[in-house]
Amino acid sequence: MELDPRPVQYKGLQWLLIFATLTPLASVFLYEWSQPLERQAPYLLNATLAVLLWGLNRRAHRRKRFQLAMPIEVQGLLLGLAVSTVVVARLTGNDGGPILPVFSAYVMFVFASVLGLHSADRALLMCLAPPTLVLLWPSGVLWWQELAVLVITLYLGFAARRQINLWMRMSQAQLRQNKRLLEKFRTLSNQDPLTGLGNRRCFEQRLAQSVSEAKRSKNALSLILLDVDYFKRYNDHFGHQAGDxxxxxxxxxxxxxxxxxxxxxxxxxxxxxxxxLPNTDKRGAQRLAEEIQSRLLQADLDHPQSGISKRVTLSQGIAQWHPGLSGDALMHQADKAMYESKLAGRNTISAA
Incomplete structure (x- = not known):
């Protein structure tokens, strides 16, 4: 079972949008507070866009769980373009002189993007491409310094992405293994180990569910109770292995x-x-019981100690559910019918 990518993408993108909101606001309060409004505009527009996308995603999520307002690739591109305006503002600050701390902000943005968009490759590339191209544009910083910082940052960022995806694949593998173990446990807890049929626990659960369904749908519901005649004598004569x-x-x-x-x-x-037998009336159950009896006769299982036949036989009791009858009462009627089969000489079919 593969993990649904929508919760990961939704939560990761929302986290990245929170980062994209708080970071420019922090820059304004810490560094640009005394600057003119036009210098603060890129930061404020960046934060406004991030808040708007966050709110639209929340609204879409309320309509349909983990739904995004627009494709994650589009949101990643919009966020990358918005961050590019901030990078341009920083690079052209101080009368056109470059500001080296922009690389620190770029490193933080790369890692935030990787953490938020690691499960959406195209969205991650669209988010990182615009600010990366802006930083590669000729500026006052030595080109090899720019290139070194960019290469190291991108390498670390994508290495982190690979590690995160590795953890996700490991968690998926563990989830699949746990699911298989849980299914195996459920099967074993509801299965008779000798015959592979359901056990009493499984039957009681299904009986309660079937009675509830019959009450709602008003459909027929029948039950056949079967007992192997003189089975103790069979075991005593042939041994328990043959009995199994x-x-x-x-x-x-x-x-x-x-x-x-x-x-x-x-x-x-x-x-x-x-x-x-859901959706089966007493007549249908009777026909099925007769087919079982015929198939058992064809199987030709020796039973010299039976007393009523030289072959293995069954006593069967049939009961049909009707409104007002509980599951236990239905079982009791089938048991009573089977007891009547035994009184009638066994190897017979009786209906309550």
Missing amino acids: ECLRTVAQILRLSSRRQSDTLARIGGEEFVLL
């Missing part, structure tokens, strides 16, 4: 007979199984 294999065969027959994904198949006891 017999249960696995019965489980496979249930899978082949119930082919809908909405059905729930579970083993809820030693030799007891259950089928929960």
